[in-house]
Amino acid sequence: MKRRMKGKLIALALAAASTAALAANSMPQAVPLSQQVPTARDIPYPGGTILLDVDASDTARGLFRVTETIPLAPNTRRITLLYPQWLPGNHAPTGPITQLVDLQFEANGQKLQWKRDPVELWAFHVELPAGASSVTARFIHTAPLQDSEGRVTMTPDMLNLQWEKMSLYPAGHYVRQIRVRPSLLLPRGWSAATALDGREGQGERLSWAETSYETLVDSPLFAGRHFRKWDLGQGVALNLFADGAEGLAAKDEHIAAYRALVDEALLAFGAKHFDHYDVLLGATDKLGGIGLEHHRSSENTLDSDAFTEWDKNESDRDLVPHEFSHSWSGKYRRPARLWTPDYRQPMQGDLLWAYEGQDEFWGLVLAARSGLQSKDMVLGQLASIAGKYSEQAGRRWRSIEDTGFDPALGYRKPKPWPSLARGTDYYSEGALFWLEADQLIRQGTGGRKSIDDFARAFFGMNPGDWGQLTFEQADVEATLNAVYPHDWKSFIDTRLNQPDQPAPLGGIEAGGYRLIWKDQPNSYDKARMAAGKNLSLVHSLGLVLDKDGKVGSVQWDSPAFNAGIVNGTQVVAVGGLTYSADTIKQAIQLARQGGGIELLLKRGDRYRTIRIDYRGGLRWPWLERTAAGKAPAGLDLLLAPKRPLPKAKTKAKAK
16 A cells, blocks of 8 residues: 555656656747738729830740839838739649749839748838839749759740749739730740730830730740741631741641631630630640630640641640630639639639639530541540549549649649549549530430530620639529529539549430440540550559559559559569560450469569459440430530531532
């Protein structure tokens, strides 16, 4: 009894000593965050029109030299200037602040001191001398010279200038209330294209009319040595830049397909929300790839042989239809929390399925309707999407709505297990949602209405208005109900807001097709593997291999995953033979009869041999028609052209 009491006393003494020691430790309190950046208000910037001049002539070093003169209201002694952070179309804080270097300010002929805001690192506070009427900022935007540094935006033959990366803007105002006049110096002999109005100047020195900072940021520019332009009708122009003159060799039938795209889009959406529109297209292997939407233009790049090897590049040609559709979906009609008054306020992506998902859908539909892609190619892409989501592990825990936050979480950041983590799936699974919505409308109305009726109702109001009309999910539901009364709220909630749902194949099946598997790739998967110089075995072994057998990704819970194969592993040999695409495909087929697949793997400086007991053979997704008869099924009707066919010419009667 005494020993137990003594033990308790010792324990209490130790606890007291520990508490005393803890009380003696330093315990700081948090310093409150300082908010020094003024909130944007919908009032005009009082200083006047900003002059923004960009010298883009140093293509050898990839430098954009910027001089920006910002007028000041009387008696201004301090100004906060912001570098755009949250970028439209990226839906993320991707403004490349680290590429802004050698920043200097001056006023009244004297150099000024500046401080970066310690909390909002895209903000600069500048103290001004008495009587200053303007402040001039000079800095350099250092364009990446190689892919490891970021997207290459300047080469010796071409450049892609995005004004938000070349400018600062005064805090405290909606960007539509800030006026700016841009000018540009290009290399000698270059041409330029942009949606900006009021172009002046000849040769390498150009300027444009005063505009809002919002419109400037929404009006990027392509320039280069090799340039052609075509009128596509309806106020739309195709501006083609290429690495060399041979890349401009577009044929009449190629341009005819782009003209058909314009016609089909206007038939689908019912109204124009631009006064003119410029497709900016680079046929290039040197400039970094891009597909980015704007209200009166779009930035696009295809391979340098996009027109000279037309058939080979068919799988990429839904890009321009996708970006063109954004003029209606995403730019004019925009989710309410993806519209922001400036580029400082965070964007919220919970409705990206109604923005990017619709554009992925319309990109495919308009590509098929215009002839930019064949129906077979579009069906192949739909099969590829359907195959992905029929086996994706990440769907069990993460909803499509939640993937809308992925850009802000880590813009296009590579992931070790993407099939479990999920990514920007609001694009392609969003497209399957809209496909199912189309088929529900068709079936529910006996074929009298379709998704085109929704598009004209949702996008086709206020012709000529190129402001922004925001929406909420309730607006989507109301418009769908006006076209076809249905429990759209529950449909959206189940398909998009809830995880762990069945594979999203309802639209394909209602459209008269079904997902099947074959031992040869469909036309889309075949083209994408050829372009990427890789072999996708996602639906068999569960991995993707480059031309040398290096593993680029592994499907969660696949045979490869369960065998311990991870990204970066190299398949050195298959069944004792040196790796090749044909060797591993043959081994997979032979394993159907038993025996497994033997692989020699190398990871770092370690080698190991494994045997995978997989007997399912090669598998690639296809869509197979199930609808009876020869009449077009629902999916056939969706992809069919809507524009009237040209009348056949008749021979003149002999007199």
